Structure formats: C-alpha cells, structure tokens
Amino acid sequence: MRALLLALLLAGGGAQAAERPDCSRPLSLALHDHGLLYSRQTGEGIDKDFADELIRRSGCRITVTVLPRARIWQLIESGGLDFSLSGISNEQRERFAAFAWYFSNKYYLLVRRDAGVQRVGDFIRNPQLRLGAIRSFRYGPGANRLVDALDSDMRVSYASGLAPLYATLLANQTQGMIIEPFDYPALESAAIRGQTHILEFDDPPVPHGLIMSKRAIAPQEQARWRALVDEMRADGTVERIFDKYFKPELSQALTRF
Amino acid sequence: MTPPTHLRNLLLPLCTGAASLALTGVLWHHEQQGLDATLRADFDVSVRQTAGRIEQRVAAYEQMLRAARGLFDASEDVSQEDFRKFVDALTGGTELAGLQAMLFTPRLSGAQVARHVATRRALGDPGYRIRPPGERDVVGPVTYVAPASPDNRKALGHDILTDPARRDAMFQARDSGGIAITPRINLLMDRPANRPAFAMYLATYARGRPIDTLAARQAHLNGWVHIAFRLHDLMASLYGEDTPGIALRIYDGVRTDAASLIFDSHPGDDPAPPRFTATEYISFPQSNWTLQIRSIPAFELRRDRGSATIIAIAGTCVSLLLALLMHQLVTGRARAYAHALTMTRELRESEERMRHMAQHDALTLLPNRALLADRLHAALALARRDKTRSGLMFVDLDHFKPVNDIHGHAIGDRLLLAATARMRDCLRESDTLARMGGDEFVVLLPHIDSQADAQLVAERIRSAIALPFTIDQHNLQISTSIGIGIYPDDASTPEGLTICADDAMYRAKDAGRNRLVFASET
Numbered sequence: 001m002r003a004l005l006l007a008l009l010l011a012g013g014g015a016q017a018a019e020r021p022d023c024s025r026p027l028s029l030a031l032h033d034h035g036l037l038y039s040r041q042t043g044e045g046i047d048k049d050f051a052d053e054l055i056r057r058s059g060c061r062i063t064v065t066v067l068p069r070a071r072i073w074q075l076i077e078s079g080g081l082d083f084s085l086s087g088i089s090n091e092q093r094e095r096f097a098a099f100a101w102y103f104s105n106k107y108y109l110l111v112r113r114d115a116g117v118q119r120v121g122d123f124i125r126n127p128q129l130r131l132g133a134i135r136s137f138r139y140g141p142g143a144n145r146l147v148d149a150l151d152s153d154m155r156v157s158y159a160s161g162l163a164p165l166y167a168t169l170l171a172n173q174t175q176g177m178i179i180e181p182f183d184y185p186a187l188e189s190a191a192i193r194g195q196t197h198i199l200e201f202d203d204p205p206v207p208h209g210l211i212m213s214k215r216a217i218a219p220q221e222q223a224r225w226r227a228l229v230d231e232m233r234a235d236g237t238v239e240r241i242f243d244k245y246f247k248p249e250l251s252q253a254l255t256r257f
Numbered sequence: 258m259t260p261p262t263h264l265r266n267l268l269l270p271l272c273t274g275a276a277s278l279a280l281t282g283v284l285w286h287h288e289q290q291g292l293d294a295t296l297r298a299d300f301d302v303s304v305r306q307t308a309g310r311i312e313q314r315v316a317a318y319e320q321m322l323r324a325a326r327g328l329f330d331a332s333e334d335v336s337q338e339d340f341r342k343f344v345d346a347l348t349g350g351t352e353l354a355g356l357q358a359m360l361f362t363p364r365l366s367g368a369q370v371a372r373h374v375a376t377r378r379a380l381g382d383p384g385y386r387i388r389p390p391g392e393r394d395v396v397g398p399v400t401y402v403a404p405a406s407p408d409n410r411k412a413l414g415h416d417i418l419t420d421p422a423r424r425d426a427m428f429q430a431r432d433s434g435g436i437a438i439t440p441r442i443n444l445l446m447d448r449p450a451n452r453p454a455f456a457m458y459l460a461t462y463a464r465g466r467p468i469d470t471l472a473a474r475q476a477h478l479n480g481w482v483h484i485a486f487r488l489h490d491l492m493a494s495l496y497g498e499d500t501p502g503i504a505l506r507i508y509d510g511v512r513t514d515a516a517s518l519i520f521d522s523h524p525g526d527d528p529a530p531p532r533f534t535a536t537e538y539i540s541f542p543q544s545n546w547t548l549q550i551r552s553i554p555a556f557e558l559r560r561d562r563g564s565a566t567i568i569a570i571a572g573t574c575v576s577l578l579l580a581l582l583m584h585q586l587v588t589g590r591a592r593a594y595a596h597a598l599t600m601t602r603e604l605r606e607s608e609e610r611m612r613h614m615a616q617h618d619a620l621t622l623l624p625n626r627a628l629l630a631d632r633l634h635a636a637l638a639l640a641r642r643d644k645t646r647s648g649l650m651f652v653d654l655d656h657f658k659p660v661n662d663i664h665g666h667a668i669g670d671r672l673l674l675a676a677t678a679r680m681r682d683c684l685r686e687s688d689t690l691a692r693m694g695g696d697e698f699v700v701l702l703p704h705i706d707s708q709a710d711a712q713l714v715a716e717r718i719r720s721a722i723a724l725p726f727t728i729d730q731h732n733l734q735i736s737t738s739i740g741i742g743i744y745p746d747d748a749s750t751p752e753g754l755t756i757c758a759d760d761a762m763y764r765a766k767d768a769g770r771n772r773l774v775f776a777s778e779t
Contacts (some may be wrong), residue, residue, distance in 0.1 A: 033540070033542070040433050040435050041429065041432070041433055041470070041542060041543070042433065042436050043432075043433045043435065043474075044470065058396040066435060067316075068312055068540075070305075071309075071312070071316075129658070130536075135305070135308075135537075148349075154297075154533065154534070154535065156537075157535070157536040157537065157538065158304075158308075158537050158538070159537070159538030159539070159540055159545075160308065160312060160538065160539050160540045161538075161540030162540070163540050164538035164539075164540050164545035164547060165512050165538070165546070167510070167511040167545060168347075168511045170539065171511055171512060173511060173513070173536070
C-alpha cells in the first residue's frame, strides 16, 4: 500500500518533468568497486544495473568507467566527470555536486571481537586501535565524528577500495571499519564473521543518490535527471534492482524512505 | 599580615617574569601547533599524492590496455607489425617510462597450437616454439611483444597460462571484462633476476559477439593484451631517484613483512622513529598494494623555519629583562630614598665638619678665637643676669719657640698637644680652653665665686705645665705665664676683659715668666 502511494505521488512529479535530459554530447559516469554496489570481479552490482537503466531510459550515450572513489569526487568537483552513483551529500559536496536520491541506509562499525570494543566510544578510547577507511568516504554524523577523531590522531589507514580493508582487518593491522548493507556478502565469509561483530551508530539512515557534477550539468538538466531517477523509484524499478541483491524486507527498508 | 618589603619587592618582578614566560609558552605552543598542523596537512597531501600518482599511473596503463583492446576490436587480423606500430604510437611522446613491454597473448585450444606455431615461424620467427613444451587443453603463448627488444623477445612463445599467478589474473580479466593485476611476479625477460614486477591483463573478445554476461565473456574470449612493468621503473618514472621529503615502502598485499616488500625508497635506512607515518592501501582487482609512508627529517627541515625556537629564546630573554626592569622599578623608590638619606647625612656631617673647622683649632681641636668670643659673650651675659663672677685667663707657653727651633715642628706640635691635655685635666667640664694661635691659650671660667677660684685653677695649670714633658725621648721643660681678668671686677665687657687679661699675661711674662698675674694687681 505504502509502495503504491509512493509510486502514485512520484509518478505525478515524473509526468510533470517528462522532458528527457539533453543527450547532445556523450556523458560520463563512474562506478566504484564497493561490495554489492559494483564488483570489478563480476562486473555486476546495484550501481551497474542502475546505470544501465538510467542509460536506457535517458537514451543518452554514457561512458561507464570504474574509478577509485576519491578520484570520482575530484572529477565531479572539476567537472571532468558528469555522474556517479550512490553518493551522499555534505556541506562541502553541496558546493559542487547535485544529487537525486534513490536509496537510504545506515552505517555500522565492523570491529574485531578481540579489540574489546562494546560501544563505538570504546574504539576512540583505546589508542591501540586503528580504523580502515576508504579515502574520501563520508558517512552519517556519528560515523564521521569517529573517523575524523581517529584521523586527527593518525589512526586511520586509508584504502582506495574496500577489498584491502577486509584483509587488514583479518590480519589485525586495523581493528575496525565502517560498513553498509552492500558489504554484507563479505561478512558471510566465515573468517570475517568469526572474528568480528557489528556496532550501530546512533545516526538516522543517510540518503544516497545519483551524483551530478554542477560544473558539467546545468541546473535545468539536473532537474530532468532527478525526475528520471524519481520515475525509476516511483515505478518500482529501483526496488526491483535492489531485490536482485537483498531480501525483500531489506530492499524495501533501503529504497522506501 | 603583609609580607616583608624585600619579599614584596621580589614578588612583583617574579610574577611579571612568570606571566611573560607563560605568554611565551602559549605563543610557542601555538606556533608549534601551527607548525604541527602544517606539517600534518603537508604530510597528508604527500600521502595522497603518492598514492594518487601510483593509481593514476596504473590507470594510464589500463587506458593503454583498453586502447589495445580497441585495436583488436577494430581489426580481425592484427599483425605483429600492426601491434608494434600501435604501441609505438601509443607510447610516443607520452611520459610512460616504467613500462617494460606491451604484449598480446591469444587463447588457443590444444588443437590450434600446431597451426599457431607454423604461422609464427612462417612470419619470420623460425625459432618460435611454445614453452614449456607439452600438450595442454588451453594454451596462452605470448605472441606479440613491443617494443621488440632482444630482452623482450625472450618472452615470445611462453605459455603464460602455465604460471598460476598469471593464469588467475588472466581469468579474472576474462570474467570481469576489466583489468586484473598479478601479485608480484618475475618477468619472463628478467630471468633469472629477481626484480619485483607485475603484469596487468585485459581480455579481448571475439569481434561482434556480446560480452555482457559472465558466460558470454568466457565463451567469446579471444586472448589478452597485457603489459609488464617493474615497480622500480614505475616509481623512478614518477619521482626520479627520490621521493620528496618522505620515505616510501610498498608491499604486495596487506602484510608488511620483508617477504612482501616490493619497493623501498630508502633501503637500509631506518633511523629514529619518524614524526609521521601513514599506511595507505591501493586496491586493484584481485590485488592490493600497501604503501607505508613515513616522513624523513628533510620533510620537517624544509618547512620548519625555527620560528618556535626563536619565540622560545626571545620570549625567555624578554621575560628575564621584564622581570629585571620590574625589579628596578619596584626597588627604585626605596633605593632613591636610601640614597637621599645617605646624601643628607653626608651633607649634615660635612656641615658639622665645616662648622667645627670654623670654630676649632685644627691641631688641638680646642675652640678657636671665634668660638671663644661666642662663649665669652654668653658667659658674661649669664654672669650679668645671675650676678656672679666669670674669669678669663690668657695662658702663654714660655720657652716654646726654642723647642720648635731645636726639635722641629713635629715635636713642637706634640708638645702643644701634651700641654693641652694637661691643661684640660685642670679644668671643669663647663670651663672652656681655647687656642688663640701659636703658644697662646685662653681659659674661660664661666662661673666662679671669687678671684681665689680663678687663682686655684691658674695655679694648677701653671704647676702642671711646669712639670717636664717627655716626647720622643726628649725631656722638654716649659712653663706658663698667665694673666687673669675677673668679671665684673676688672671689666664688664668681653672686649674689656680680654684686653685686661692679655695685659696681665704680658705683665707676668715681663715679671720673669712661670707665674700668674691678676689684672687687678698693679
């Protein structure tokens, strides 16, 4: 019922902005290798499916590349890249990026069992503990506070992707990392499940969306792309993409916000 | 209760100095923090730049591979010569040092091998053969290599699918359609040297066939374009011989043990613990590199202009000066007061001395003529009021001049002093003995009852002086001639009394010396 209401509401908005985006020039979109969002190993993921659908609906020629997340943000800021996916906003990013939300999720602290961390605050208090993080990643307010506090103590090891973070966690070179629901499949590995547990931040879910470079995409075009994304949410396409990767309850929780 | 003055005088300068030192400390701390923050920010930038440069170089390699795949997508039959020209064009004019070779390896079934070898031999490589020998279902022999240097040509014919590390990366590249990097390997052209090197693969697929699914990519695999690079060459091409201000170690994988070390910018150099260290992971499909970055002393020296040290030294000096200045200010008043007191005392003493000198004889310290005149006036005024008598005696030492002439002035002066002492002993406290000059003395007896009192005193003096003196073993004999005037019997004014006493003294001298004569005697 709720899905239907949402669909009707958003469909109304979509009808108004029915004008398709301008495809007069080739556009660029970058994915980043991150769990279920996109895996370079399989060449598949939520963001890949989302990008394919976006390309299909817009009818535009969009070149899809895979880049480290830090590089993606640099290029979005400079206008060297038009789009990326699954981005979250903050004050700094608002200056150079526009967003079209299509899902929302919480962040969690994955921490080694032998680190003696029962609450998030325990992690900061023990100076021996190091966090692994992906460079340029931002999270909810509580997770940001943790990362920033540890960073000022030089207790964060940065990586360009997710894979080495699991490896360093298992090698006990870092004792924690921040994860999202897209990282759950990795947690199903016996080694990680056996050695870690998950703590929740006191943050509300953070909306994620299509990232549009303000330098590259004019405000009117941003509105058209946003309408396209809203349309994909409204007609259930986004939820169907998520259903491929999550149980229905979780994909509903992620896409209905 | 207030503290003693000297404590108060110390307290204020100490507090001032301490406050100034504290301020210096705050400034120093602030400067140090600023420097720390700058250093930290610079270090972070260095870390990001280092990781970013390596990633971008690898991304550039990926672009080259994608371009090479484009070549195979565009043409059904790419010859060795086409490949060489393509690679020449691709690397010409670009800064891609560090790249050892670009290669093409077809995926062959066992049945295709014989034809493949025959073709290669026919095309001008008579010695071409598949290594290692032996029958296999799937073979991946290196077929094209560019640049075709003698070293690089050693790789031709190697079935690289027989090497597990390469095979994993090649299948990974095939399955994902993207690039894959091997863990550390030895290049075929490097054998037997053991320089850390890597290969990066991108699969090529049959032309015009769909490759949108894993199964399709596996089914339509044509071969691989790949590049080989040595890490030291790559790093040297990024930084030259040195990395700016930082020492960099790169490990293959996430373990940072000696066995995994693949690059060390400062080998064998592990000095004092670095100020900053960071660990950064570069992630590739199927492979990770760990970058261990540490600052070296040159990093700090380049940025530290010593301002914190200057602040500390200058601040400490200023604090000490301030404390000293404050001490001078606080104690200045007290010191000025003490100085004024000393000067006043000295002035008073000086005045006293001057007054004494004006009223006393320098040799005997007896009152002189002036003081005697004062006292005579005062004594006569008192006697007049009380209706009493005063006596004035002129005492002249007889035979004194010969003593001076015979024994010298020094003996004469000592004789005068000795005579003075004897005369003094004959007088009361209230009487005045004055020296008029030379051998003339005057005695004022301010209060006597009769002439007999004066006679008694005069006779005592005469007798005392008449006794011999022994000065420096010289026996000296002198006597006195004494003239005595009595107020008011002989005169009623000081001048009158003086004249008549003086006159009586001359009469005593005339009468043969060593005697006393009253003015009243005729």
